[in-house]
Amino acid sequence: MATNTNIADRVRKLLDKAEDAAVTPEEAQTYAAKAAELIAKHNLDQATLRHREGKRPEPIKLLQFEVSGQGWHGKARASLVYTVAEAHGCSVCTMGNKMNGNARWVLIMGPAATLKALELLLPSILLQAESQGMAAARAHMAERKGMFDTPANANIERRVFFRSYLPAYGKGVAEKITASREAMAEKVKGKPGELVLVTDAERTKAAFDKKFPELGFSREDSHNVAGAEAGRRDGRNADTGQTKVGKASRAAVTS
Known part of the structure; x- marks a missing residue:
C-alpha cells in the first residue's frame, strides 16, 4: 500500500499539471479530478487497513470553515460549501448565516482524513465558482443591456444572478463528487471497505x-433561474483539486 508521503507526492504532481498554464481547461480538470479521486481512495484504503488490523477507526472531527460575507454574498457561498461537504459524506450546518456582509461559519463533521481533503478542495472550488460566476454575470448583463429602467434595478439583477449562481455551482460539483463516491462504493461492495464506508457514515451522523441536537432553518434568498442554470452547468465541469487559492480561515477541532 502506498504511504502518505508517496500519495502526497503523486497528488502534488497531478495538481502541478492541473495548474500549468500550458494545459487546456479540459486537461486541467482531468488532472485535478484524478488528484481528488486519489485522495479519496487512499483515505478509504487507510481506513480499511485499520479495520483489518483491529485498530480503532480515525476520529470524527469538526471542521469550522469560515466563509466571507463580502458583497453580501455570504449565504450563497455558505450554500456552496455546505453542498460540496455533504457530497463528501459529511454532516453539515451553518452558524451566523444571515444576509449581511459579515463572515459566517460552515460547520462540517466527518472523518479526519475527509476534512483534511476538504481543507484543500473547498477554497479552490470557492475561488473557481466566484471567478466563473462573475464572468457569467457580466455576460448575463451584457445580453440584457438597456432592459432596466434604472441602474439600481440592473444592479439587483446582477447581484441576484450571482447569488443564484454560487449555490448551483456547488450542486454541479456535488453531482461529480457523488458519482465518484458511488463508483468507489460499488467497487468495494461485499468487501471490508463497504463496512468502513457505512460505519463512517453512521459515526458521523451520531456525532453530529x-x-x-437542535437546528433551525434560515430564510431562502431570492432566486434567478438563469444564474442557477449557469452555475450548475459550470459546476459540473469544475476543477476539484487545484491549490492556487486564497487563504480561507478554518480550524479543525476534535468533536
Missing part, C-alpha cells in the same frame, strides 16, 4: 446529532 449529539453535537447539534
Whole structure:
C-alpha cells in the first residue's frame, strides 16, 4: 500500500499539471479530478487497513470553515460549501448565516482524513465558482443591456444572478463528487471497505446529532433561474483539486 508521503507526492504532481498554464481547461480538470479521486481512495484504503488490523477507526472531527460575507454574498457561498461537504459524506450546518456582509461559519463533521481533503478542495472550488460566476454575470448583463429602467434595478439583477449562481455551482460539483463516491462504493461492495464506508457514515451522523441536537432553518434568498442554470452547468465541469487559492480561515477541532 502506498504511504502518505508517496500519495502526497503523486497528488502534488497531478495538481502541478492541473495548474500549468500550458494545459487546456479540459486537461486541467482531468488532472485535478484524478488528484481528488486519489485522495479519496487512499483515505478509504487507510481506513480499511485499520479495520483489518483491529485498530480503532480515525476520529470524527469538526471542521469550522469560515466563509466571507463580502458583497453580501455570504449565504450563497455558505450554500456552496455546505453542498460540496455533504457530497463528501459529511454532516453539515451553518452558524451566523444571515444576509449581511459579515463572515459566517460552515460547520462540517466527518472523518479526519475527509476534512483534511476538504481543507484543500473547498477554497479552490470557492475561488473557481466566484471567478466563473462573475464572468457569467457580466455576460448575463451584457445580453440584457438597456432592459432596466434604472441602474439600481440592473444592479439587483446582477447581484441576484450571482447569488443564484454560487449555490448551483456547488450542486454541479456535488453531482461529480457523488458519482465518484458511488463508483468507489460499488467497487468495494461485499468487501471490508463497504463496512468502513457505512460505519463512517453512521459515526458521523451520531456525532453530529449529539453535537447539534437542535437546528433551525434560515430564510431562502431570492432566486434567478438563469444564474442557477449557469452555475450548475459550470459546476459540473469544475476543477476539484487545484491549490492556487486564497487563504480561507478554518480550524479543525476534535468533536
